[in-house]
């Protein structure tokens with residue numbers, strides 16, 4: 001699908017990889033929707049981008065909020081062509097930690113936001129995509145989910161996070177197969193370590209050490225490189241049902 005003159009929703013679009021994706025697609029002449037809980041940041045980005053950008057406050061985990069966000073997008077922009085799901089949180093808890101066993105509520109929370117939230121966005125947005133007229137290739141929409149290298153090599157303490165991202169990977173193929181008949185493609189990108197606000201809060205020496213663990217290029221990923229791959233996936237009709245690593249060949253160690 002050509003990524004021009006389209007309507008793009010990015011869940012988690014107010015920060016990091018999602019923000020870079022919003023800016024990339026806005027820069028290519030698309031209308032963009034920043035769906036996020038971070039109101040101040042989201043509104044600021046939307047204001048900066050002008051009339052072709054919209055901020056909607058919603059949690060991906062909430063059925064009604066997500067449906068309202070989809071409705072607002074349709075009211076304002078008339079359609080949805082591309083969905084990118086970036087909303088997510090990290091977790092750092094051992095199964096048997098110093099403070100006791102892994103709290104069940106933190107495990108649940110990570111699964112809710114990263115996995116159930118991704119699914120919630122997919123199901124409600126795809127309902128709208130299915131109403132689009134197909135393009136020359138028969139395409140009605142493209143969905144790109146955000147997984148993680150931790151889905152493959154989860155580190156100690158990442159059990160909830162790795163489980164949520166592994167499940168995203170496992171959703172991609174059955175959804176791609178189901179949506180084949182309506183011309184909606186779905187893929188996931190599994191980033192390694194990227195320079196986002198989450199990571200930039202770490203001390204400089206820790207960031208440098210993290211960057212050195214990436215074989216080549218020997219540095220952290222730049223959010224714009226994520227956006228660039230999202231765009232390639234959108235534009236290349238043959239990429240479907242796949243999880244693509246974007247990680248400079250890093251393979252995470254146990255800790």
Ligand SMILES: NC(=O)c1ccc[n+]([C@@H]2O[C@H](COP(=O)([O-])OP(=O)(O)OC[C@H]3O[C@@H](n4cnc5c(N)ncnc54)[C@H](O)[C@@H]3O)[C@@H](O)[C@H]2O)c1
Pocket residue numbers: 011012013014015016017018035036037038058059060061085086087088089090113117146147148149190191192193194195196197198199
């Ligand atoms: N940064 C990395 O190195 C890295 C590596 C691998 C995977 N990822 C994944 O990429 C995605 C984006 O990460 P990032 O580093 O840009 O993080 P980030 O914290 O900069 O951005 C995440 C955004 O999601 C939003 N969000 C959180 N919960 C939400 C909810 N319930 N509903 C709506 N929005 C919500 C936050 O407000 C924030 O704006 C995440 O899924 C993360 O797991 C990041």
